[in-house]
Amino acid sequence: MTALHLWLRHESRTTERRTPIVPSDARRLIESGATLTVEDSPQRVFPAEAYEAVGCRVAEAGSWVTAPPDAVIVGLKELPDDPTALIHRHIFFGHAFKGQPGAGSLLRRFLAGGGTLLDLEYLVDDNGRRLAAFGYWAGYLGAALALLHHRGLLTAPLQPTSKEELDERLRAATGEVRALVIGALGRSGRGARVALGVAGADPTCWDLAETRELDRPALLGHELMVNTVLTTRPVPPFLTDKDLDDPGRRLRTLCDVTVDVGSPLNLLPVYDTPTGWDEPVRRLREQPVLDLIAIDNLPSLLPLEASTDFSAALTPLLPDFEVGGSWGRCRERFDEAVRELRAGKGESGDL
Incomplete structure (x- = not known):
């Protein structure tokens, strides 16, 4: 051989x-x-x-x-x-x-x-x-950036950093926030939960059982959402444009860790291009405000x-x-x- x-x-x-x-x-x-x-x-x-x-x-x-x-x-x-x-x-x-x-x-x-x-x-x-994956760090970074933006502490362009420096910033961003992690039991979801925990947040955690029959009003009732689910079979999306226009929506910050843009299996078909390091946040709605973070190489920041x-x-x-x-x-x-x-x-x- x-x-x-x-x-x-x-x-x-x-x-x-x-x-x-x-x-x-x-x-x-x-x-x-x-x-x-x-x-x-x-x-x-x-x-x-x-x-x-x-x-x-x-x-x-x-x-x-x-x-x-x-x-x-x-x-x-x-x-x-x-x-x-x-x-x-x-x-x-x-x-x-x-x-x-x-x-x-x-x-x-x-x-x-x-x-x-x-x-x-x-x-x-x-x-x-998966036998080799960046999922944990993708979830960690996604939740960290979402929380920092939600607190008005995220600056652009983004720069690579160390976990120690990032955690210091997260500890400075403590405060009440109603956060939701979808896919909470997977690698990415675990990373997201840990990052939010560093900032003192105790997120709602959804996985298969909670998304099988999605409670969309409950989803929209959270202020910050981190999606870590990547599906391999067709399922109903978690959010649609109609949901974003719901006047009762409390959701203000959305981070899509999976960034499955363009795929017919995309669970968040509410945007069509990722965000990036130079402009990490995109506004999806003005009234009420909803901002998106969807960076497809998040772990490269650590x-x-x-x-x-x-x-x-x-x-x-x-x-x-x-x-x-x-x-x-x-x-x-x-x-x-x-x-x-x-x-x-x-x-x-x-x-």
Whole structure:
């Protein structure tokens, strides 16, 4: 069997500071027999020198496009637009299997080059639970930003910080607030609850039992809401435009941690584009006021903590890359998406 060659790419998104593999875990992979090439990146929380010190090769940013064909390209967020034909096996969050905007274009790039997308969203155990996820820190950041904004203490543009500094700001934002966390028992929900607790808030916690038959007046009766639910099957949305226009609505701050914009499974179809670091808050209604936070790389605001936890979960899985199990399920989901794409273009399969 050919030795595993992992190629850690530079993230093209300027606000992406995380890494899926931290230097200490890179050392463990090298000791297990893998080869690691790490692209230089001015924004990654760990400099290239930290990887070089543990035995990684260092390459120029963006050079993955000319990497050996057997290299496995590892990243987190979206690929740049070029090349149009992707020949490698890629590991990252592709967001391409549920009909999201741009999904077809990305899959066609893999078809054109013969490459494969191993989407980290579908790296799951036998029960469908993600094996490597940023959910806890996404929930933590989402609730923290929502609370700070609700108190008038959120400043833009957002900047990466440390948990210690963020918690200090949260402790300064204490006070009564009627908050709701939906999906409270999951990773993201747990993070949201902990962050609100740092600020002294005791949120209402809803999960499957409470959302099966949603009490929408009760939802609208909260001042602050954090949604952490990402569904894989059609269910009624938690909020609609009609709900936002309810004159009795007390809801003033809404944070959508999942940011499933464009998906037919979106549980909050009340906005059509995410917010970002430069403008983290968007006003959805003026009377009464309702503000939205919907940032799709929240954990990058705590890049050290988020990267360390994610890498600890992902690294033990990499030596068994594509050896059945969870990687096999990833590959099967890609193959299924390709078949669906072909079927949508006619029996000939022409793309």
